[in-house]
Amino acid sequence: MSATPKTSGMAKLERDAVLELASKNRRLDGRALTDYRKIKIETGIIEKANGSAQVTLGKTKVMVGVKVQMGSPFPDTPNEGVQTVNVELTPLAYPTFETGPPGENAIELARIVDRNLRESKAIDVTKLCITPGNKVFVVFVDINVLDHDGNLIDASTYAALAALMTGKFPEYELKDGEVIFKDSFQPLPINNHPVPVTFAKVGKILVADPCLKEEEAMSARLTVGIDKDDFVCAMQKGGIGELDSNEIKAAVETAINKSRELRGIIMEASK
């Protein structure tokens, strides 16, 4: 059951400072309203994974490992491989992250990343079918949050994308219906590059790439996923506040512009 979360331990003074700054169109770290923090993307850091990446966004750190294994297709899509996204908010990342099965925040985060990838058809699942209705490749995207300083949605999706773009899966041949894996690998079929842009509503304004303090002072959150052709492919509002429709439309416009720049950074790092 979903319940109103406890307000964070952040001092009221600090929250007031964030809101006070926002009323003057300013931010704690001096960024412009649509500026992102410094992004660092490393790929190929886990040798045993089929693809991996670590994204550092300011002080937020997220690692993604992709594993590709043989499995069964869903009955309604017998000719397609399977994409599955899971998020672990590891207890080492933040004092209030706890061990145990994923809570609603981890599930929501995983489902937003999944939605971005799935709806933009980032992974060409039709190329991951081995024998229709029987054997397909399953792409497991496992997201490990390592350090939490806000905007986990964007950091996680960028890391997932970088890991997939540099990911490889085994070449194989079919002999008498048997799947025989070769020693060689081929790149994962990646067709689209969805880039989410997340905003926090702080006071009366929207700020992009909120840091944790901004997230704790925000009333609502909005994520807009943009695909490589500037189409909106995913969206999610979060938080217990409200937005107005002009605000949302303006956010979509900003997201389209911002996503191009961010996509460039991700593509460059995933060559």
Add this chain to the structure above:
Amino acid sequence: MSKEKAPERLIDDSGLRIDGRRPEDLRPIKLEVGVLENADGSAFIQQGKNKILVGVFGPREIHPKHMVLPDRAVIRCRYRMAPFSTEERKNPAPSRREIEISKVIREALEPAVMSEYYPRTVIDIFIEALQCDGGTRCAGIVAASLALADAGISMKELVSACSAGKVGGQVVVDLCDLEDKYGEADLPVALMPNLSAVTLIQMDGKLSREEFEKALDMASEACRQIRNFQAEALRHKYQGMVDTEEPPATGEASK
């Protein structure tokens, strides 16, 4: 076990949808307030083939105690699909989808509820989707907002909700299950119409910026229509009571 087939076309030559609606048409909606005996507030919504029942308890004492908030009520929400609500039986264990929807529905209702009036209590909202045909999170919000009002909980405004999306190249409102599955995009929106405040927005699929703006506007307009139905449903239950100056003749306490 019936196996559904993908429809050949979602929009026919005369521009009508698979169930004969025009792009801006809602499915028939039936709303009923106060349908449960034990809940403090309840409502039932039928929208197309959707049948959803909502019960609200509270404000009441909170358990476990450590969840208490000193300055406001905690709002808890559970969205659940009945195992028999879908074509294939749904496993009764809560799915990841249900967990996410419970969260976004709670967040859609929170801005409306004046929770600061009820410190140290909990308001529980239980949404049971008995039959699902697309747009259940929106229908659930519409009924939940009525059930909250029926429980006598102070609210800034009713929350209305409706999805828009793109189907067969057309931007349409209130997608049914087939349109949701085989259409190009789905955009559920919840709105407090008289405050012009969007309290839920999600999207999946593919929309250009122009299409998105059109869909958002159409969904908002649909929400405004639904709000009228909601007000009517509340009036239907309560107007008699409000207008009656004399106490009921039998002396029987009516709920």
